[in-house]
Amino acid sequence: MHPPSRQFPLHLHRRVSLKLTFDFAADSALAFDELQCHLEVDGQVQAPYGSGVYLLRQLWSPARQQAQGPTREARLVNGYLSEIRADHWAILLELKRAGLEPTAAAIQQQWQSGRALSAQLMPLYEEHLTRLHQRSGPDRLSQHSLYRWNRGYHQLKDYLAQQQLTELAITGVSIGLAKTYYYWLRARPLSIDSAARYVGHLKEVLQFAVEEDLLANNKLTAWHIKAQPPKTVxxxxxxxLQQLQAMALPQPLDVIRRWALLSCYTGLDFKDAVRLARHPSAYLVHSAHGAKIVIQRLKLKALPRAQPEWGVCHIPLLAEAKVLLEQAPDWPPVTIQRVNRNLGEIEKRLGLPFRLSTKICRKTAGALFLLRGYRTEAVQKILGLRHLRTLERHYLHLYSELVDDTMRQQAHPKA
Incomplete structure (x- = not known):
């Protein structure tokens, strides 16, 4: 198993040594006596305690740890001792799932109490994630799916932390909580598809709990997210874009505008645009047809064990981008938070009916290359998109200019 670059905690699968043996009390000479449990966990030895199993001393073999002889009594005793061992191992796992340290004293106390522990949601999520990563053959999920599962884990962890529910038991997961989690995801903001996917992961974790006999039923199976129209792109x-390029702005906003324009003319996410601006020669490739930018998207480097070829952007160097890159060494460093915050002021000056952000700038590049005659397959590669349908869903319905421009070219072909 190769762990993802953004690892989730794996304390559930930390190796724990548990040894449970049985014997009669050393200070007893009774012919018929109770076998004592001798428990050792990670080298920590617990004082002997009663097993509840009584046996004739002459039938017990300490070396073989079983009752001897062909009698029905011996078979029943050995079966019960086997169940006691299994119970201790099960309690160890229950303690982990409940977010508790599996010490020898805790295991003894829980076994003697006979009370069931309620597994905590996040430790159980971690266990399910680990099993997904350990699948092999045709049942193994793709690297992209595993990455989404890990992202979902961190989304849920952040949500529970904000709600002060870090120690939430699986019995406390209700439809109401799932709904508030869904709306929290949408407000981040995430798309309907992404939010529904992460809620689906939560539902699947609860189903895993049902299959492990940790939960009587999965409450979330009764709730289905209603289909909604896709969000406007x-x-x-x-x-x-021309207005943004030409507008006069005070120095602080002017720097933000230049960073935004670089994304508009390249289609790069902000962090990738910063990499390009700081070391353009590392990403520029020159050919007989002109210069292009070849850069791996940082966002996709987080995929476990993968540097997907579809995430390598091949971006024609537009004249506007070339000018910006020549000026970039003089730009002061900024954070994405500062850029997005100040783009709000630029948005007001442009009179835009939507929120201007670095993501809007990246999407602008897709439309720009389409309007300049690049085929959809080429724009897919420019933006580093995995699926062509993503491009089609986002851009082909946006501009009547695409149709108008094609009609113009057919009506007035170049000589």
Whole structure:
């Protein structure tokens, strides 16, 4: 198993040594006596305690740890001792799932109490994640699916931390909690598909609990997220992009504008645009047809064991981007939070009906390359998108200019 770059805690699967043996009390000479449990966990030895099993001393073999002889009594005793060992191992796992340290004293106390522990949600999520990573053959999930599962784990962890529910038991997961989690995801903001996927992961973890006999029923099976229309995809029109390029701004906002324009003319996420601006020569490739930018998207480097080829962007170096890159060494460093915060002021000056952000700038590049005649397959590669349908869903319905421009070219072909 190769762990993802963003690892989830694996304390559930920390190796724990448990040894349980049985014998009669050393200070007793009774012919018929109770076998004592001798428990050792990670080298910690617990004082002997009663097993509840009584046996004739002459039938017990300490070396073989079993009752001897062909009698029905011996078979029943050995079966019960086997169940006691299994119970101790089960309690060890229950303690882990409940977020508790599996010490020898805790295991003894829980076994003697006979009370069932309620597994905590996040430790159980971790266990399910580990099993997903350990699948092999045709049942193994793709690297992209495993990455999404890990992302979902961190989303749920952040949500529970904000709600002060870090020690939530699986019995406390209700439809109401799942709904508030869904709306919290949408407000981040995440798309409907992403939010529904992460809630689906939560539902699957609860189903795993049912299959492990940790939960009587999965409450979330009764709730289904209603289909909603896809969210509107915004980007700057050619006129708005020209307005952004030409507008005069005070120095602090002007720097933000330049960073935004670099994303608009390359389609790079902000962090990738920073890498390009700081070391352009490392990513520029020159050919007989002109220069292009070849860069691996940082976002996809988080995929476990993968540097997907579809995530390597091949971006034609537009004249506007070339000018910006020549100026970039003089730009002061900024954070993505600062850029997005100040883009709100630029948005007001442009009079945009939508929120301007670095993501909008990246989407603007997709529309821009389409309007400049690049085929959809080429724009897919420019943006480093895995699926062509993502591009089609986001861009092909945005501009009537695509149709108008094609009609113009057919009506007035170049000589």
């Amino acid at each position: 915004y980007c700057l029109s050619p006129a708005q």
